Amino acid sequence: MTLQEKYIYNCYLETSRKLNDKPFRYRKDFDGFEDKEEYVYINKLGSLFKKFPNLNVKDFFEAPFFVYSEKYFDLKFYTTQRAIKAYTIYQSKFLLDVPDHEQVIEKIKDSYKFIYNFCKDNSIKIEKYTEFKSKENKIHDFLIHLKDRKVSLYCLFTFPNFDKILREYDADTKNFLFGDTLQNLNFYRTKYYSSSRAKKLCTMIYEGLISKQTI
Numbered sequence: 491m492t493l494q495e496k497y498i499y500n501c502y503l504e505t506s507r508k509l510n511d512k513p514f515r516y517r518k519d520f521d522g523f524e525d526k527e528e529y530v531y532i533n534k535l536g537s538l539f540k541k542f543p544n545l546n547v548k549d550f551f552e553a554p555f556f557v558y559s560e561k562y563f564d565l566k567f568y569t570t571q572r573a574i575k576a577y578t579i580y581q582s583k584f585l586l587d588v589p590d591h592e593q594v595i596e597k598i599k600d601s602y603k604f605i606y607n608f609c610k611d612n613s614i615k616i617e618k619y620t621e622f623k624s625k626e627n628k629i630h631d632f633l634i635h636l637k638d639r640k641v642s643l644y645c646l647f648t649f650p651n652f653d654k655i656l657r658e659y660d661a662d663t664k665n666f667l668f669g670d671t672l673q674n675l676n677f678y679r680t681k682y683y684s685s686s687r688a689k690k691l692c693t694m695i696y697e698g699l700i701s702k703q704t705i
Contacts, residue, residue, distance in 0.1 A: 491520050491529070495536050498547060499528075502565060505551040510561055531565035538569075544638040545577070553580035556593065581639055582671065589644055589681050589688035598688060601641040602695045608635070609703065616699045620649040629663075630655055637667050644682050644689075648696040 500516045507514035523529055539545055554563050554576040567573055585594055608631070609616050612624075623630045632649075635641045646652045656664070656672065664672045671678075682689055 491523055491532075492536065494539070495529075495532050496520055498535050498539065499523075499532050501547050502551050502568070505548065505555075506563070509552065509555045528565050531569050534569045535565075546639050549580065549639065550577050552593065553577040556580055556584050582669065586643060586671070586678055587681070589685040594642070594644070595687060595691060597642045598645055598691055599695070601645045602692075602699060604635070604640050605645065606699050606703070616696070616703050617650060620646065620652050620655055629659070629667075633659075633667065643671070643678060645692055645696075647679060647682050647689075648692045 496517075499520075503517060504514055539547060539550075550573070551568065554560065554567070554573060557576040557579045563573075584591075585597060588594060605619055606616065609619055609622075612622065614622050620630065620632045622632070627634060632641065632646065636643065636646070656675075661673075682692075
């Protein structure tokens with residue numbers, strides 16, 4: 491088995507146990523695993539994630555638990571179109587519609603970790619994140635990160651030039667990249683400002699990163 495296949499299996503194991511409030515241990519010994527029926531599905535999922543690298547593996551396994559009213563999904567399920575549909579709904583609706591949900595709070599924390607490391611690697615100040623555009627990219631990097639589900643939309647509301655930079659792009663470009671998400675920006679901004687947890691967390695982490703960063 492490849493390291494990626496082992497990672498995929500352990501992501502599945504972690505998600506299926508944690509979201510049912512059950513203890514779990516990551517599997518370390520994979521001797522003979524390729525002879526098991528489960529490996530067929532792990533191998534298929536490995537091909538899927540390789541073909542679509544923008545898919546977030548952990549989110550992919552989490553998605554159906556929040557989209558469908560079921561508590562168990564076997565590995566075979568994740569190789570179906572129903573799993574793809576769940577991931578799409580989870581990313582484009584659930585994670586935007588409920589900013590104070592625990593899963594969204596975790597995504598916000600992960601997003602700021604990603605932003606901090608990205609800014610550090612590219613020697614830019616945190617507050618300049620939304621202004622940054624790599625030489626090889628035609629659009630600002632934060633838009634690519636948003637499209638690839640690496641950052642939460644709610645985090646971007648804390649950056650001072652977010653709206654100004656968005657206005658540089660025409661509606662067709664934004665619709666092509668994000669569907670109707672950015673068309674409904676004011677709707678999500680209202681959710682953000684009326685949230686009891688998300689806005690406070692975003693503001694606290696953003697200000698903390700600015701004071702922490704030494705560039």
